[in-house]
Amino acid sequence: MDKDNIKFTIKELLDVINEEKFYDLIKISDIDKYVKKFTAYKFFQLMIVAQINQMESLTRISQKLKNTEEMQKNFLINEISTSQLSRKQRILTPEMFERIFHYLVRVILARTKKQAIIRNIGKLYVIDSSTMSMCLSQYPWASFRKTKAGVRLHLRVVVTKNEIIPDKAILLPAKHADRTQMDELVEIEPDAIYLFDRGYVDYKKFDHYCLKNLRFITRLKKNAEIEVLNQQAPDPEKLIFKDAEVYLGNHVNGTKMQHSLRLIETKDQDGKTVTIVTNCFDLTAKEIADLYRYRWKIEIFFKWMKQHLKIKTFYGKSENAVYNQIWIALITYCLQVLMKLKYHYEGSLLNVQRCLVDCLFKGLNAFIKSLFRKPKRTSKGRRPNDWDRQFNFIVQQFEEGEVSHLDDLTYDPLFI
Incomplete structure (x- = not known):
């Protein structure tokens, strides 16, 4: 095949956000006015590559472009200085990358097969936040505490049996509490269930959700005031130690809820008691407890992002630079999920990223071959001894009179 006709992996990765689609989404007509070669789209492409490879600095990105002929051919640009990258990162607005992220989310959800985790629910949403800590002297605009800065x-996310799909994101300085963003993240949607932790406990909002038939499951704070209306029999075999209908709050401080909730006590994997409240009365207590365990999926997502993308340290110190980097990290995650879905790959997303690192500027066939390569090792690995089988074999020998070998000092009955 002619080398010029080979489809490169980087082109396939960015096919869903090609140059035409990029400019159509950002809706800024004069963004490249007076720009000769280093356009906003080329910056976007370079930052995607930097995220996949977890490049440590803008200087490293500049060096990588200068030393990699394949990058130069794909991006039609020979070199870019660190200062040009820094300037672009500072002047481009985060809103444009936010639009691209939400577009990719819609594409992923359209391509994802609907698989209900349990009966009677549509989407399972999980809500949480994660803080990226920073030095206060270098990021004063993100002041968080007296000696600390941070972005939250x-x-x-939408949780399915196979994927964790980021659905909606908000970037703010870390001083904004979780509860302040509930109106943005919790939307009225029939048949959906929202999972969130104690940072989102708000009795007035819970009453509003009950009024709108919006279903939720959350943990209850230890100091909550509870009025028990009635109780169901516990089921310790299923780790259900309490199942009651309750009112939360009290009249004195005006927190008393108008709607009753369901309170369930179960245990986590460490044996600690977990108190759950929900307005789902149509599910069994075990189903609710099992659903709440899916809340950890968002923790897995945050951990994956921080370990395998570049969001713990930043290329720039301005607000735009930091937010742009995080949005592009989310976009990179979405692009990798789309590659996994497109080729019906059932392995881990980390392996998709590793294959991208190795084959990003090679032909697409090289990426597909790497992705589906079968391991050469066929051994099942070290297997444990079947002590019961060996003991029964010795007993059988004894019963049949085959005992002469037991007088041999070189015989070890553990290794037959």
Whole structure:
């Protein structure tokens, strides 16, 4: 095949956000006015590559472009200085990358097969936030505490049996509490269930959700005031130690809820008691307890992002630079999920990223071959001894009179 006709992996990765689609989404007509070669789209492409490879600095990105002929051919640009990268990162607005992220989310959800985790629910949403800590002297605009700065990513994800899909994100300085973003992240949607932790406990909002028939499951704070209306029999075999209908709050401080909730006590994997409240009265207590365990999926997502993308340290110190980097990290995650879905790959997303690192500027066939390569090792690994089988074999020998070998000092009955 002619080398010029080979489809490169980087082109396939960015096919869903090609140059035409990029400019159509950002809706800024004069963004490249007076720009000769380093356009906003080329910056976007370079930052995607930097995220996949977890490049440590803008200087490293500049060096990588200068030393990699394949990058130069794909991006039609020979070199870019560190200062040009820094300037572009500072002047481009985060809103444009936010639009691209939400577009990719819609594409992923359209391509994802609907698989209900349990009966009677549509989507399962999980809401939480994660803070990226920073030095206060270098990032004064993100002041968080007296000696600390930080940015908080408020996130809603859709959880399926196979994927964790970021659905909606809000980036703010870390001083904004989780509860302040509930109106943005919790939307009225029939048949959906929202999972969130104690940072989102708000009795007035719970009453509003009950009024709108919006279903939720959350943990209850230890100091909550509870009025028990009635109780169901516990089921310790299923780790259900309490199942009651309750009112939360009290009249004195005006927190008393108008709607009753369901309170369930179960245990986590460490044996600690977990108190759950929900307005789902149509599900069994075990189903609710099992659903709440899916809340950890968002923790897995945050951990994956911080370990395998570049969001713990930043290329620039301005607000735009930091937010742009985080949005592009989320976009990179979405692009990798789309590659996994497109080729119906059932392995881990980390392996998709590793294959991208190795084959990003090679032909697409090289990436597909790497992705589906079968391991050469066929051994099942070290297997445990079947002590019961060996003991029964010795007993059988004894019963049949085959005992002469037991007088041999070189015989070890553990290795037959």
